[in-house]
Amino acid sequence: MNVIGDVDNSVSWEKSKEVMNIAKYNINECRNCFAFRECMSCVKNFQSELNKMEKSKTECEIRRQSFHDKLVTIIMLEENLYS
Secondary structure (H helix, E strand, O other): OOOOEEOOOEEOHHHHHHHHOHHHHHHHHHHOOOOHHHOOOOHHHHOOHHHHHHHHHHHHHHHHHHHHHHHHHHHHHHHHHHO
């Protein structure tokens, strides 16, 4: 589980950095991804070291497709608005 702290001991900044830096597990894929800045991958999808790579590949494809669909929608709306 991705526990970054507790009420008694506050937040562990080292654990927080580890949990929040999902891209480090797929740095080669993330570095060149057109949807990187819009990526909303959730930390809960990367609970164990073993499933991080496989789960993230599936999640990345879903995120990229979703971002692509949003871009297409924006372009279609702009074309209809200004035509």
